Amino acid sequence: MTSRWINLLRKPLTAIIISVLTGFIIGAVVLTASGYDALEAYRIMFSGIAGSPKYMAQVVVNAVPIILTGLSVAFAFRTGLFNIGAEGQFVMGALTGTMIGYYLPLPPIIHPIVIFALAFLVGGLYGALAGYLKNKFGIHEVISTIMLNWIAFYFNNYIVNLPGVKVESTLHANPILDSAKINFFSTAWRRSDAGREFIREHEILGEIVKTDLGAGIFVAIIFAFLLWFVLRHTTTGFELRAVGLNRFAAEFSGVPVKKSIFLSMFIAGGVAAVGGAILVLSTTNTVSVLSAQEGYGWDGISVSLIANGNPLAVLFSGLLFAALRYGGMLIQSKTGAPTEIINIMIGSIVLAVAVAPALPRLADYLSQRRAR
């Protein structure tokens, strides 16, 4: 190997690529071992997604909520906190979105903006609660956020079950008003004559119109840049990072450590909650009685890990994650292979990312062998 190749091993991007490839290889091994044609499965997955505008649009739609929970986890991580609570904050955001979306009639455009602001506030305070518990009683945020996830879960079910909230003989709450929705194309329009006409005449756009594609992806992009900017270019971000990397030195240099922890959890909670609101405003339009945790927050942890905690990279890892998930469903429906294999693959990618710091050492080792 030439030393240029060896030096490539030291680059962060290489680590990600190698991890993703590793995941695919392990996925292939598992597929083959369970008697499926791995190459065929991957072909279905890639051509399935890449070949269809509708599927691509759907991947984007699916990616948005986990990009936001991913951003939430990544932001907290960059400031030295493990936000396992994105799940619960997400639920609080979805609930807020549904309530404000139904009970507070407002003009379009204003309505979703108000919802996002309130969801951010509610989720932020919910996240900050974990920060408060850490500051006041020294309870580790991993413990408190796991508990808070369950509290949010049952709180959601309690609210949805209240008379007047739940639509009778269903398991969901009253759906939001049209003014709150953020889809580019409403169902009503799709079914109208003009809509049908449009779908017939535009081959590609017509396909995309059939999905729930909405303003959510822009919100996700805005948040990714905002969080990157805060971390990298503001004095607040400087303080948060300092506290995250060495709270003792931060304290000694005059940074208010407790305030920082509180603020960081507030921002993380708010971002995850906006993810929940987007899901409601663009896709589900309501919240249901939950029988199990939905996993958006947990997916966010994986997404943020693959992105190594970098907010801008979260945009891509979120899309990758959603694409794999969606591709997994395609594989299942076309070949009958279980989606669990895709989950194994995603798990392997995350694991491979976790061991990626060993790569520079491998590079050292290789260059040493070469020298001999």
Place this chain on the structure above:
Amino acid sequence: MTDSTPRYAVEMNGIFKSFAKVKALEDVDLKVRPGTIHALLGENGAGKSTLMKILYGLYNADKGEILINGKSVQIRNPRAAIDLGIGMVHQHFMLVDNFTIAENIVLGHEVTRGFGVLNQDLANKNIAELGHKYGLDVDPKALIQDVSVATQQRVEILKALYRGIDILILDEPTAVLTPQEITSLIDTMHRLVEDGKTIIIITHKLKEIKAVAEYCTVIRRGKLIDTVLVDEVSQSDLANMMVGREVKLTTDKGERSIGDLVLSVSNLHVRDRRGVLKVHDLSLHLREGEILAIAGVDGNGQTELIDAITGLAQAESGQILMRGTDITNKQPRDVHEAGIRTIHEDRQKRGLVLDFTVAEDLVLETYDQAPYSRRGVLKWPVIHEHAADQIKRFDIRPKESARQKVRDLSGGNQQKVIVAREIHQNPSLLIACQPTRGLDVGAIEFVRKALVEQSTEGKAILLVSLELDEVFDLADRINVIYNGKIVADLNPAETNEQQVGLLMAGGEL
């Protein structure tokens, strides 16, 4: 020596090592005879720690050959080093804080009763015996977080010995020790060598090299200068060899003019984390343009005194006045605003964010002020310009380290980052705790001169140092601390090291 024993215990030939763009070592040889104490000397960032980390398998050399007891070996990781009988005590310790001493020592080499059940009693007994043999007495049941730095170091040495090593590497072992503790460490080293072990020691203190080492290898900027017999050279020869120029070992202070009262501490009482009263009815005062040195044996309340002044610890009673303003029990930020800056003794815990870049750490206390930021937005170009200036002024190496993580700097250069940052802020009162710890003689000369300059400009300096050399070199006044009290207020011109030493030990004149 019989013919069968190899000439060298350690032989490193033509070692090369680079980190990205930094050439840390270029064609360095090191030959260490068995049963000797061999010193490694060089400026901050010369590559001493790197060379030793290669020997200990923490880094792999880019090129070069290593022979242990005459046999060519590959040392890929510390495990391999230990198997070859090599142990290392690092510049910054690597112990588990909430484990006991015994647990730390046996970690990875546990004695079990079978089925993986720890045999703690046997381990404790072995450790006690080993410690006794080499003068490294410790209490195996104490928690690491509760013991002094000197004890932690003994634990590190015991840990190596427990693994049955013959070659012991000590990276700046004396930087964190008091003079008394150094004497005891030197005794331990002699006992180890008598027992047939080989020791490689890195130190910046020339006196120590003269006191213990038989050979000394000097490296400068990654290149080998020479290996000499210590008996054949003087301290200033060594200094010149390592720095490449004359070094003045004393500081010229010039005219002194003392002004108004800056700091006054009266009847201060402070307890440590465990509730023990460490500062007991302590009073002191400090004026503009004055360097006041606190001399004392470590653990006599210096840490708690400084923690109370800087806002890290609560005073139980008493008062701290800064230019007449009460700053008792204020937050660190308020203390800064009162005009106090501190070079903290624990550089890795309190002084630096190791994973920040040099540029970031240089503005750790000023990031929210002009010109480094405006309306909450950082001005990176200004921050990097500032870093470039400081790196040049304080000779932080490597020169292009502004964007490098502080973690990747050598120990002495990390220290320079803190010193640069605190001095640059031009505080009315500068508290300097072990400001020259881990610095090479050239850098020590520079920092001491910078401190004197500050005081000449009318700034007050509170120097806390375990080294009497430094105290006598810099101080206008010496306050001896013993048992949490100032027991003597002395004029350095009218006293001497013996008297101060006696007072530090609790004696009377």
